[in-house]
Amino acid sequence: LLTSGSGLHKRGYGRVGVEGARRATLAAAMVTLSRYRGRDPFRDPFCGSGPIAIEAALIAKNRAPGLDRAFDAQKWTCVDSRYWLDAAGEAMDREFDGSYDIWGGDLDPKAVRIARENAVKAGVEDLVRFETADAAALRCQGEYGQVVTNPPYGERLLEKQEAEELYRMFGRVYREIPPKWRVLVITSHPEFERFFGRKADKTRKVYNGMLKCGLYQFSR
Numbered sequence: 001l002l003t004s005g006s007g008l009h010k011r012g013y014g015r016v017g018v019e020g021a022r023r024a025t026l027a028a029a030m031v032t033l034s035r036y037r038g039r040d041p042f043r044d045p046f047c048g049s050g051p052i053a054i055e056a057a058l059i060a061k062n063r064a065p066g067l068d069r070a071f072d073a074q075k076w077t078c079v080d081s082r083y084w085l086d087a088a089g090e091a092m093d094r095e096f097d098g099s100y101d102i103w104g105g106d107l108d109p110k111a112v113r114i115a116r117e118n119a120v121k122a123g124v125e126d127l128v129r130f131e132t133a134d135a136a137a138l139r140c141q142g143e144y145g146q147v148v149t150n151p152p153y154g155e156r157l158l159e160k161q162e163a164e165e166l167y168r169m170f171g172r173v174y175r176e177i178p179p180k181w182r183v184l185v186i187t188s189h190p191e192f193e194r195f196f197g198r199k200a201d202k203t204r205k206v207y208n209g210m211l212k213c214g215l216y217q218f219s220r
Helices: 024-033 051-061 081-093 109-122 157-174 192-196
Strands: 042-044 102-106 128-132 146-149 182-187 202-208 211-218
Touching: 024 051, 024 146, 024 182, 024 202, 024 211, 042 051, 051 102, 051 109, 051 128, 051 146, 102 109, 109 128, 157 182, 157 192, 182 192, 192 211
Parallel strands: 042 102, 042 146, 102 128, 146 182
Antiparallel strands: 182 211, 202 211
């Protein structure tokens, strides 16, 4: 029996409106692989509509996935509705209260506006900052931290050339990041490491929808 209704990747806050918007489940997986738990600074310099930074805030807060959405199984008469209410109450009791250094930036003001709207829908607008910003100006302070990001892929020829130049730029930015920070980048470009200027310490093959991608992890 179908218990969820709409797909589980739909967390209840996402809005389609920016090219390149990614599934929240993939964003959550990337944050988890970075070992982010809310203690360190977190940066996404290509934030788009905000899923990576938002999922980082939800993980820091220990928010149960799907807490803000409905499931088809809630309509089943064989399950008393109080069990759903009790489960939601128990999940909320386990949430953390705190302030976190979570930031997302993007050159596109429209993307930033939508990211802020999504943060409000997710209930984390007070935990994450979104700004119109150039990734070339990224500054990472502190001994430890995480940069988790999803730069443009460049699926068409001209866009691909622009993406490759962007990867070169981000490789230069990476060399200025403190050595104990973790950096995770997802892209479908097969030669990302060559343009980035460094071999990844760990590479995973993942799918973003139907698109085969590489998830590149760097640490120094």
